[in-house]
Amino acid sequence: MKIPEFVDIQVDEKNSVVTAMFNRDDMRNALTGTGIIDDLLQLCDWVNCNHDIGAVVITGAGKAFSAGGNIKDMRDRNDLFGESPIAQQNIYRRGIQSMSMALYRLEVPLIAAVNGPAIGAGLDLVCMADIRLGCKYAKVGETFLNLGLIPGDGGAWFLPRVVGLQRAAEMTFSGRIVGPEEAQRIGLFLELCEPENLVNRAVEMAESYACQPREALRMSKRLLQAGQRMPLNDFLDFCASQQALCHTSDQHHAAVEAFFSKT
Numbered sequence: 001m002k003i004p005e006f007v008d009i010q011v012d013e014k015n016s017v018v019t020a021m022f023n024r025d026d027m028r029n030a031l032t033g034t035g036i037i038d039d040l041l042q043l044c045d046w047v048n049c050n051h052d053i054g055a056v057v058i059t060g061a062g063k064a065f066s067a068g069g070n071i072k073d074m075r076d077r078n079d080l081f082g083e084s085p086i087a088q089q090n091i092y093r094r095g096i097q098s099m100s101m102a103l104y105r106l107e108v109p110l111i112a113a114v115n116g117p118a119i120g121a122g123l124d125l126v127c128m129a130d131i132r133l134g135c136k137y138a139k140v141g142e143t144f145l146n147l148g149l150i151p152g153d154g155g156a157w158f159l160p161r162v163v164g165l166q167r168a169a170e171m172t173f174s175g176r177i178v179g180p181e182e183a184q185r186i187g188l189f190l191e192l193c194e195p196e197n198l199v200n201r202a203v204e205m206a207e208s209y210a211c212q213p214r215e216a217l218r219m220s221k222r223l224l225q226a227g228q229r230m231p232l233n234d235f236l237d238f239c240a241s242q243q244a245l246c247h248t249s250d251q252h253h254a255a256v257e258a259f260f261s262k263t
Contacts, residue, residue, distance in 0.1 A: 001050040004042055007035035010061070011043065016054040016210040017203055018047060025062025031121050033070040033079065037099045044102040054210025054217060056106065057202045058129065059113040065138065068120030071147070092152050096121065100154040103128040104225070107218040109209045113202035114138040115195065119177075124155035126188070127162045130221070131205065134189035135198045138180045142168070146175040161228065163187055213251035 003011055010021045020043055022029035022036050031037055047053050060066055074081050080091040103110065103125070112129035116137045123140045126132055142159060144151050151159075151172070160168040163186045171178065183189045193201045209217065219242050227235055246252050 001046065001052070004046050006039040006042065009036060009039040009043065013053070015207050016052060017057065017206040018043070018053055018055075019057045019059070019199070019203060019206075022058070022060045022066060025060075025064070027070065028064035028067035028117075029060045029062070029122070030067045030070040031096060031099070031125070033073050036066075037095055040099050041102050044106050048105070048107045051214055051218075053108060054212070054214055055109045055111065055206035057111045057113055057199065057206050058125075059199050059202070060115050062116070063137070064116040064122070065112075065114045065118040066122030066125055067117065068122040068124075068143075074147070096153045100124070100128065100158075107221060109206065109217070109221060111202045111206050113198045114140070114189070115198055117141075117177075119143055121151070121153045121155070124151055124153050124158055127155065127158035130224075131202075132162075132189050133191050133193055133198060133202050133205075134180045134183055135193050135195040136180055137195060138183065138189070138192075139177050140183050140188065141175065141177040142171045143175045143177075145172065213249075213255050215249060215251055216246050219246065 003013055008022065008024050010023045012019045020040075024030065024034045024036065027034055029036065043056075047056055073079055080088055080095070083091060109131065110129045111131040111133065112126045114126055114132060114134045117139045118126045119139075119141050120143050123142055126140065142151065142155060144155070150156070156168070156172065159171065162168075163171070167186050178186075178188070180189065180192055184192050191201070223239060223242065226238060230238065
């Protein structure tokens with residue numbers, strides 16, 4: 001499938017891996033006031049329909065990963081920030097919350113290569129990834145309360161699943177900026193990389209995942225998500241049905257043959 005045209009994201013595809021770079025350094029890759037949200041919606045839909053793709057890497061151009069909401073627009077009450085409460089609610093639901101759902105429903109592994117500050121909704125976007133890599137410039141903060149706001153994009157759902165409820169509460173209530181070493185220590189970053197090697201390391205990991213049997217890979221991601229919300233008995237039933245599909249797949253048979261050919 002041909003790569004769609006995007007407005008504010010630069011997308012490349014190689015070795016079954018898509019690398020998507022937020023390309024609004026002039027606005028620190030803010031999610032509001034740019035086309036990044038709409039681009040991400042289109043990206044997720046395209047990837048889910050394209051089973052030639054095995055993994056996705058997201059990162060930011062320039063000095064920031066994403067500054068989240070555009071604070072200048074909040075001050076000036078531009079765009080959604082100047083609308084009535086009901087209109088704002090609907091814009092959230094159809095805008096940034098649609099992005100949250102789309103990234104959650106992305107069927108392939110998602111790796112965030114956090115090249116710089118990820119603040120507010122930018123941090124929440126990082127938490128929507130399956131794997132998160134940082135560098136020495138990758139500061140993060142759940143800073144909504146500093147502006148008298150809440151994480152309206154679903155951050156209070158994603159962040160506790162990454163760092164635990166107590167740490168998420170502390171980060172949310174304080175609104176403080178967390179440095180890269182602490183972010184790794186609390187489990188927000190899997191690894192810290194040299195800045196010049198960050199994206200290469202993320203792509204290397206993504207390519208290794210994309211080499212796995214493609215349909216079982218997508219099923220495995222769905223299982224990891226389902227296991228967080230289903231009772232064990234229902235979850236095991238779901239696993240049994242998914243495993244039955246795997247046992248009859250050509251990819252499974254090919255993987256078994258390849259295993260014996262190595263022995």
